[in-house]
Amino acid sequence: MDNQPPLRIVLAKVGLDGHDRGVKVVTRALRDAGFHVIYPGLWQSPESVVRTVADEDADWLGISLLSGTHMTLVPRIMQMLQAAGLRHVGVLVGGIIPEADVPKLLAVGVARIFGPGTPLGEIIEFLRAQGSRTHA
Amino acid sequence: MLDELLARFQARDxxxxxxxxxxxARGEQLEAIRAALSPKNETTPVVAITGNAGVGKSTLVGKLAEVLRAEGKSVAILACDPQSPLTGGALLGDRARMPTHPEDPGLYIRSLAAPSGHQAVAQHVDLMIRMVAQFGFDVIVVETVGAGQGDIAVRELADVVVLLVQPESGDDLQWEKAGLLEIADVVVIHKADLPGAERLESQVRELLSLPGCREIAVLRVSSAKQTGLTELWSTIASCPRRSTLIEPDGQVLLRHAQQVLAERFQDRAGSVGHVVDRWKRHELDVTQAADELLHVLAR
Known part of the structure; x- marks a missing residue:
């Protein structure tokens, strides 16, 4: 570890989606890479995710979606983050996202989308390179 | 930037x-933040929840918060989880066991990483307690890492220390070990819906009735069955405040002074380093350098 304070990242499962294997693997990988990972559990609402990001002063939000609801939930969360004054928080999306939806999610402000099979090191490197937008 | 933050804080942002x-939490700007707070507010009760890993601390804290919200009291929860000694990483998962009411501004949950080793709470939790108290929360709950034995630090932080124990977690000799029951003001037999709760309660009561023991309340609570929760809060609320109980203790003052000194060393690392450099260049002898350091560290 260098002298940077650990990045705080909220990893969230939103909506009626019980597939948490992926997010748990990422949670462990980021923890072992020195991040502070806040995991609020399954079945979060967009409102509770935004509240968690705000109260925890997170640098990043990772949303895991395998339920096909990404085009409904992600834009809503992005909008609510803005409204809550959390424009500076970087957003990642992981899970099953069809190729055609990727540009649409990037267009609403998602920083990066990590699909199945992404090497864990790639996520870690990306976050380290981006660092904190909050405390820059 | 800090001034702006503090102004927004005062405006309850x-x-x-x-x-x-x-x-x-990162140990930055401690002095300036401490200085910006009004004098210690002794009226906001601080409750510490401690006990071994898996005993149900987070779950109980969540349930307790709901009882308090139903009474109209706002709650700030400072939930500590361990940080890896190897990587500095941490999985902060206490929130997952607590209710989320995003529409409710009266509940604040903050996850904190506690450095590994002897500490049961995150660093500078004392200052964080003062901050959430000044922000206006009615009750502050500190959840410890769950080190179990030797959580002495929480005793100084909290007005009331609640120790959770659960059935089938060791024989009565286990409870005799130093440091565990000694720190508690209230003992909760948690998961009281499980078999063995009554036996555990009688063991604990027996230990606590030995000569020389303080008066400690023992309650059976089940978060799963929602029993004993309101009784727990009324017991906590009726506990005398630590701050009114404790005789003025020189040790507390000395520890505080040490902490302030450590913070100043950290905050003023630049000036301290400057003195060290001058000593290295033989511009100062060791006595002069020490005097110079005292000068730098004094207000």
Whole structure:
């Protein structure tokens, strides 16, 4: 570890989606890479995710979606983050996202989308390179 | 930037509170933040929840918060989880066991990483407690890492220390070990819906009735069955405040002074380093350098 304070990242499962294997693997990988990972559990609402990001002063939000609801939930969360004054928080999306939806999610402000099979090191490197937008 | 944050904090901006807590957790700007707070507010009760890993601390804290919200009291929860000694990483999962009411501004949950080793709470939790108290929360709950034995630090932080124990977690000799029952003001037999709760309660009561023991309440609580929760809160609320109980203790003052000194060394690392450099260049002898350091560290 260098002298940077650990990045705080909220990893969230939103909506009626019980597939948490992926997010748990990422949670462990980021923890072992020195991040502070806040995991609020399954079945979060967009409102509770935004509240968690705000109260925890997170640098990043990772949303895991395998339920096909990404085009409904992600834009809503992005909008609510803005409204809550959390424009500076970087957003990642992981899970099953069809190729055609990727540009649409990037267009609403998602920083990066990590699909199945992404090497864990790639996520870690990306976050380290981006660092904190909050405390820059 | 800090001034702006502090001004927003005084105006009860929740995002400013969150950011200031991050700074404090990282040990940054401690002096300036401490100085900006009004004198210690002794009226906000601070409740510490401690006990071994898996005994149900987070779950109980969540349930207790709901009881308090139903009474109209706002609650700030400072939930500590361990940080890896190897990587500095942490999985902060206490939130997952607590209720989320995003529409309710009266509940604030903050996850904190506690450094590994002897500490049961995150660093500078004392300052964080003062911050959330000044922000206006009615009750502050500190959840410890769950080190179990030797959580002495929480005794100084909290007005009331609640120790959770659960059935089938060791024989009565286990409870005799130093440091565990000694720190508690209230003992909760948690998961009281499980078999063995009554036996555990009688064991604990027997230990606590030995000569020389303080008066400690023992309650059976089940978060799963929602029993004993309101009784727990009324027991906590009726506990005398630590601050009114404790005789003025020189040790407390000395520890505080040591802490302030350590913070100043950290905050003023630049000036301290400057003195060290001058000593290295033989511009100062060791006595002069020490005097110079005292000068730098004094206000």
């Amino acid at each position: 929740r995002l400013a509170l969150a950011r200031l807590l991050t700074l404090v």
